[in-house]
Amino acid sequence: MFAASFLDMCLDYNSTSYTSQRAPIRTPGPPASLMVMHYHWETLSEDVWRCRLPFCDVTVGLVRGSRGILLIDCGTTLLEANNIARDVYRLTGGSVTHVVLTHHHFDHILGSAGFPDAELYAAEPVAEALTARIDAVRAHAISY
Numbered sequence: 001m002f003a004a005s006f007l008d009m010c011l012d013y014n015s016t017s018y019t020s021q022r023a024p025i026r027t028p029g030p031p032a033s034l035m036v037m038h039y040h041w042e043t044l045s046e047d048v049w050r051c052r053l054p055f056c057d058v059t060v061g062l063v064r065g066s067r068g069i070l071l072i073d074c075g076t077t078l079l080e081a082n083n084i085a086r087d088v089y090r091l092t093g094g095s096v097t098h099v100v101l102t103h104h105h106f107d108h109i110l111g112s113a114g115f116p117d118a119e120l121y122a123a124e125p126v127a128e129a130l131t132a133r134i135d136a137v138r139a140h141a142i143s144y
Contacts, residue, residue: 037090038083049091053080056107056144062088068097071118074111076141081114104129106141 041049047064053075061072069092074081088096096115101122102108109130112120122130129137 038087041087041091047092051084051087053084055080058107060084062091064092064094069094070098070100071096071115072100073102073108074099074115076107076110078111078114081111084111085114101126101130104137106137106144110137110141 039051039053041051041062043049049062050059051062052059056076058073058075060075061070063070063072069088071084071088075084085096088094096118099112099115099118099120101112101120103123104126109122109126112130
């Protein structure tokens with residue numbers, strides 16, 4: 001119940017929205033029953049999960065609601081994003097529809113290109129990091 005209410009609240013919230021224009025990562029593959037999980041997802045409550053990604057030890061969250069599937073942060077690389085997308089499909093039977101980016105650090109936002117069909121929600125500094133400052137964000141990631 002809480003998960004659906006939280007997602008509905010997020011979808012109704014009037015915040016800065018940033019939508020990626022990149023080509024989609026296709027995740028069809030084998031039927032969900034045959035797919036292998038890439039990461040360990042901890043169930044926090046019904047329709048709510050979290051996962052600690054191995055690269056940079058980033059925690060991402062997942063909420064399945066009545067109107068969509070919300071991912072909270074999305075990792076660092078397109079490979080991580082692709083693996084998250086496949087895991088999300090395995091857990092929920094659907095694709096990520098909304099992404100909330102909590103802050104501008106590269107290890108939380110650079111995977112956002114892997115969810116081109118999702119609506120992204122972020123504070124102004126995050127939207128700026130993904131657009132006007134993307135070269136600096138990438139340089140910081142490479143130096144890490």
